[in-house]
Amino acid sequence: MDTLTQLYYYTVQLYVLHEKVHFSTAKLLEDAVRSEGSEPATIALLDGNIHVGLSNENLTRVAETMDSVKVSRRDIAYALNKGLVGGTTVAATMFLAHMAGIRVFATGGIGGVHRGAEETFDISADLIELMQTPVTVVCAGVKSILDIPKTLQFLETHSVNCIVYGEKNAFPGFFTKETTEKGQFSTTDLHDVVQHMEMSRKLGLKAGTILACPIPDKLAGDGKRIEEAIVTALKEAK
Template identity: 65%
Template structure:
């Protein structure tokens, strides 16, 4: 894993960092709109007081934080592959250019010590999943990786009610950022589903994440941000386009990872570009909110390790660990356990036990 010097320094100093996915660059938007959008998202994060960390795979390495040259390569590549969590190892071995999905971006961000991630919309339960069992790996990752995903809800081409139910079953925190507790529908501000709760204060999200961490809860958090009213698409127009695109995907036997890119591209064609403009607007809005959230989570004070004292003992001075030391330890631990692929033979199990005691 290669972490850029800017991201590494920001993490070491306890400054806000926002992870950005790269599938939107490789598969979500056409060139050159994808490149200009990637640059715009990074600038939105910077303007909000945090540091952007676009994640992608190049030449057998995971990159966290890209320079402009790599953004250009990513945006213009004709052979880039879509990389979910299961595809990370394969893409590294084959040294392919890879755009990371929500699932793989969460996994890598957590391993790098980044807890806030901005995207457009998460994957979910596909329509007709009762027959196809097509459910996005994003949902599984959200159920086991403690990262806050700032998004505009579930992509409206999916089955939103079933996705919300799935998230509830798997204990994923699901919060709407706004005045109403109505789960957004990606292109439009409202769906027929509700979230866990809603808030207009990012401080509530910071407290939610810190409390979850203190309790040892491993679940992710969704901060669902309705697209600003002036950019919201005409719901009826979008829905008709989606229905037609979904039917075409079925007729053409398009399945698995190819479904979402096909439908989004087709919806953009059917709406004569209106859906792409809306998509870019919500991406930029989410990046700004994520930047503010990450900045609020920044705590430059030393981290005090709490201790429990008995009434008969003399309290000892708490051990103080710097943010940099804590990050370096968490990175080593996360990378070891998240990306280790060697079988756990008896000798290795003993080694891991010793590592945990360090």
């Protein structure tokens, strides 16, 4: 295992795009993985079975089924028993990937501690899975609508590795390249990441790892405007 690329698998979460865009988006993601010399293994639930890697036919079903469900770890048994078409959350994907011997997957952003969690106790199951499952999650950070500082504090408390992929140790903000928060450390050398994963495995550490990759400059949003929009939307939602 000399490069992270050799371990690079991913799940595609198909919850918010229009159904006609789903399949083409999923194929673009799979092609991106193949272009780096790896084999994609899209994870989904179909007809009472767990699928790790999908044929074009099954990928189309997941992409275009209008009554597909979002499956977290607690929902896996129910979805399988009912034969539902399910796309997996970070928590469920980590669990299933670990069962299949996959040690790395990529997603957009992880769930976390919700704003106002001190009153609602709304904390994503993704964080609980990161505490207990040794899988590396490549992502653009914590979803920006969440409380990023509290999420990172939670991860630190529970010994979850949090690596920033970049020259500057500034944790990315999903839509933005950076926040005022820091990761455990930063690196631009994937061998550092692999060595960290391997040492954690040898030590028998059970927590997962986040490899936070900042969004490219040309796609990055204005952090101030995004935060203002989120705050306004949350106020209106109340």
